[in-house]
Amino acid sequence: MVMKDFGVTAICCTPSYFIHLIDRGEELGIDFRELPLRAGIFGAEPWTEGMRQYIEKQAGIKAYDIYGLSEIIGPGVASETETQDGLVIFEDHFYPEIVDPDTGKPVPDGQEGELVLTTLSKWAMPVIRYRTHDITAFITTPSGCGRTLRRVHRVTHRSDDMFIIRGVNVFPSQIEVALLSVEGTLPHYQIVLTREKGLDQIEVRVEVTPEIFKDTISALEGLQARISHSIERTLGLRAKVRLVEPNTIQRSEGKARRVLDQRNL
Amino acid sequence: MKIQQLSLFLENKPRALRVPTRILAEAGISILTMSLADTEQFGILRLIVPDAQRAKGILEKAGAVVNVTEVVAVEVPDRAGGLDGVLAVIEKESLNVEYVYSFTARKGDRAVLVFRFDDPDKALRLLAAHGVAVVTELDGFLTPGT
Numbered sequence: 087m088v089m090k091d092f093g094v095t096a097i098c099c100t101p102s103y104f105i106h107l108i109d110r111g112e113e114l115g116i117d118f119r120e121l122p123l124r125a126g127i128f129g130a131e132p133w134t135e136g137m138r139q140y141i142e143k144q145a146g147i148k149a150y151d152i153y154g155l156s157e158i159i160g161p162g163v164a165s166e167t168e169t170q171d172g173l174v175i176f177e178d179h180f181y182p183e184i185v186d187p188d189t190g191k192p193v194p195d196g197q198e199g200e201l202v203l204t205t206l207s208k209w210a211m212p213v214i215r216y217r218t219h220d221i222t223a224f225i226t227t228p229s230g231c232g233r234t235l236r237r238v239h240r241v242t243h244r245s246d247d248m249f250i251i252r253g254v255n256v257f258p259s260q261i262e263v264a265l266l267s268v269e270g271t272l273p274h275y276q277i278v279l280t281r282e283k284g285l286d287q288i289e290v291r292v293e294v295t296p297e298i299f300k301d302t303i304s305a306l307e308g309l310q311a312r313i314s315h316s317i318e319r320t321l322g323l324r325a326k327v328r329l330v331e332p333n334t335i336q337r338s339e340g341k342a343r344r345v346l347d348q349r350n351l
Numbered sequence: 352m353k354i355q356q357l358s359l360f361l362e363n364k365p366r367a368l369r370v371p372t373r374i375l376a377e378a379g380i381s382i383l384t385m386s387l388a389d390t391e392q393f394g395i396l397r398l399i400v401p402d403a404q405r406a407k408g409i410l411e412k413a414g415a416v417v418n419v420t421e422v423v424a425v426e427v428p429d430r431a432g433g434l435d436g437v438l439a440v441i442e443k444e445s446l447n448v449e450y451v452y453s454f455t456a457r458k459g460d461r462a463v464l465v466f467r468f469d470d471p472d473k474a475l476r477l478l479a480a481h482g483v484a485v486v487t488e489l490d491g492f493l494t495p496g497t
Binding site for chain 1: 420
């Protein structure tokens with residue numbers, strides 16, 4: 087409604103939130119294609135070419151990817167241009183390098199590695215060779231838009247186990263803290279990420295152990311609720327908790343694979 | 352006397368129930384009675400077997416999560432008002448019941464109901480004070496030859 091009243095022409099948010107807005111608009115009988123909206127700048131979480139096509143078709147706009155990190159300035163370190171062929175780094179302010187995450191040595195242009203940033207113009211809190219843990223590569227061909235600043239590919243994964251859900255950075259260890267605070271023991275667990283109607287969903291599967299198993303449905307549902315609240319308190323995110331039978335979470339080399347990302351990023 | 356009941360955690364998915372029943376079948380353990388509680392995601396299978404500790408060991412070895420809970424098997428006259436009379440005692444003594452299910456076999460002219468009380472010892476004492484009979488041994492429920 088606000089977008090309609092003010093004749094909004096551009097929006098900046100997470101792509102999943104915008105898809106949520108499109109769905110909500112549909113429910114309210116608002117067709118985004120009929121609004122004056124022309125462009126969307128989306129970031130703060132990984133998204134796909136498929137999501138871009140969906141957004142552009144459903145909302146009748148151009149959708150651009152923006153990259154940034156809260157340790158530096160938030161969004162605005164790099165952004166796509168009208169040709170949508172990679173993210174142009176704002177090199178006047180940020181000096182980019184791409185290194186091998188294991189050795190820390192720069193990799194040849196075009197090869198994948200970890201993005202390392204140095205701020206050139208920040209005052210109070212500059213960062214020098216800050217390792218972002220974001221994996222990308224320099225694009226070696228010139229941009230269709232004519233800009234000559236260096237460009238990188240869209241970031242889809244990281245060198246550590248952090249994942250981003252609904253714009254929130256999450257480490258599996260935070261889920262462990264939440265689980266530990268509930269029963270005092272750490273059961274085997276797995277984090278499953280899915281995307282339903284464009285919105286990221288997080289499900290935490292917890293193996294039932296003799297220590298946490300209780301004989302009544304109400305006790306088990308209470309356990310589920312306590313885990314769910316504990317996760318929400320720790321992350322500020324609502325997660326679905328599913329109790330599963332022991333030894334049903336896949337383990338490799340004795341260690342469980344903690345995060346199962348089924349979002350097809 | 353309290354009876355040991357086995358409780359198993361099962362996911363709510365096809366074939367989940369077959370896993371423990373097959374393990375018990377292979378071990379030649381007869382199930383005297385059972386109940387299955389279900390939710391959208393999971394279920395709890397409750398079993399009464401002749402030797403609860405042995406069955407627990409076998410199920411756990413096969414990877415199941417098993418709890419032993421003490422329940423009380425109450426004899427209920429098998430006629431109209433039979434259960435109501437027993438529940439009147441339970442209500443009068445303010446005993447808390449978590450759940451109830453029944454034995455498939457009868458004991459003479461009586462039905463047998465399995466009660467899970469929050470305090471089984473107190474329940475036994477008070478039921479006895481009111482002359483309500485409870486099952487003291489499970490042998491009578493075993494069909495000869497099993």
